[in-house]
Amino acid sequence: KKIAVNDKQLDIFLNCDILIAKNLFLIGQGSFKNHCIRKIKCPNLAKVEDDAFNSAGFLKQIDLENVEVFEECSLEWCASLEKIQNNKATKLVKCISDCNSLKKVIFQQVDTVCSNFLACSDVDYLSIPNLTNIVEEADNEEHEQDEKEFYIPSIQKIKEKNTQKLIQKLSYHVIEDKSSNETKENITKLFSNKTEIKQVDEIRQCQMGGNVFVPPQITQICCKLKSGNIRFIFGQNVTYLGNSAFYGYNRIKKYHFPNLEVIGKSCFEYTSVESFIAPKCRKVGDCAFDICNCLREVIMDLHEIGRSAFSFCNLKHFFAPNTQRVGERAFSKCPLAQVDLGNCQDISDDVFAGCHRIVELRSGLAEDHVLFKNREEVLACKAVQVLFNRDLSKFKKHFEVMRQKQKILKYQLMAAKQLE
Structure with a gap:
């Protein structure tokens, strides 16, 4: 039996990481909007309606091979989505945007796309073998000049030459590393009398392709950067980053x-x-990393964590053993498994609001603290004195050796049977 779902029906999946629905053929308007789902197995999915996955920032994998219709903004701000492979759709409207982790995008039958179908996205590999037409679509929003660059996608490789020629009519970035010692020396000389970057143009003067080298005399960055073609920033002696x-x-x-x-x-x-x-x-201020769905690695010696500082981040482990204060909803909606806050006792009661996993928490809180009790929005944390590394990746080499030995044994058995 084929099934279709809408946002109300999906309420029962709010705390799910993985959804398997083999007979699902339609996902309705806004069904997974702002959802924390990470993987969906739906091989018979045929239609994805407006805003179906809008801001599903943790969604990493979904079956889209048999989708015939992608409606407006259906895959908008799917920041963690790594692959889109489709064999049925023939036309693409503005359905994919703000997807920053796309390793592969393949549309086998698409012949027509709108001019902004990959707006604000980063794509490593693009293949659209039957593309023949690009429809110019007017952008109803007015953007400032320095914002326009942000909306231009980056595409590192396009498989087909014909597709490449057509896509070249549009603007897109190819990110390159143009770093050199000579360029760094020139940048350092340019800022010889400055200790602070206040203007976006000054950041641009430090740019080397997709990288930014902040000269060693700069200690503060207080500009409000808007960019689409920078991927890495290094600042040796920067001590302060300003608001926004x-x-x-x-x-x-x-x-x-x-x-x-x-x-x-x-x-x-x-x-x-x-x-x-x-x-x-x-110290990290309020909302410093709020809604950074791709943030997986944080290395800091934090003493003070502001309100919603890391909410909606893709953090599974967080270590800050010298912490003295943690603000409201600091880690809300994060997929955390382990958190080390040392002996900290000044921790907000709703610090893990919306987290749907049991968090192992090392802190200075008493075992009868409200954080260790189940509540409406929060699962009870588990108080621990020591956090153990349960990451199985450390056994990867051992598993690989075992697999190689199994292959050798299999070949030897086959050879022995042939000799018989």
Whole structure:
């Protein structure tokens, strides 16, 4: 029996990571909007309606091979989605945007796309062998000049030459590393009399292809950067990042600030940052990394964590043993399994609101604290004194050796049977 679902029916799946629905043929308007689902197995899915997965930021994998219709914004802001492979659709409207982790995008039968069908997205590999027509679609929103670059997609490789010629009519980025010691020396000379970056143009002067080298004399960044073609920023002696410095309009993946101490409010809110390394950072302001669905790696020595500082981040483990204060909803909606807050006792009661896993928490809280009790929005945390590494990846080499031995044994058995 074929089934269709809408947002009300999906309420029972709000706390699910994986949904298997082999007879599902339609996903209705807004069904998984703002949902935390990570994987959907639905081989017979045929139609995805408007906003079906809009802002499903943790969705990494879904069967789309047999979808015939992708409606407007159906895959908008699916920041963690890695692959789109489809064999049935023939036309694409503005259905894919703000998808920052796409390794492969393949549409076997599509012949027509709208001019902004990959807006704000990052694609490693694109294949549309039957593409013959690009329909110019007017953008009803007015954008400032420095925002326009953000909306241009990056496409690293296009398989077909004909497709490449057609896509070239549109604007798209090819991100390259143009770093060199000579360029770094020139940038350093250019900022010889400055200690702070206040203007976006100054960041541009530090750009080397897809990388930004912040000269060593710069200690503060307080501009509000809007960018679509920067992927990595390094600032050796930066100690302070101002409020909203990288808010929203950029697709930077990695940051490395060896001497950073303070991060301002909403500094990286609503961005596609994946890795943030600042081993001396002690304070993150309110909403500093709010709705950073791709953020998986954080290295900091935090003492103070602001309100909603890491809400809706893709963090599974968080270690800050010197923490002294944690604000409201600091880790809400995160898929956390383990959190180390040392001996901290100043922790908000709703710090893990909306998290649907049992979090192993090391802290200074008493065992009868409300955090260790089940409530309406929060599962009870598990108080632990020691956090153990349960990541099976450390056994990967051992499993690989076993698999190779099994293959050899299999060949030997086959050879022995042939000799018989």
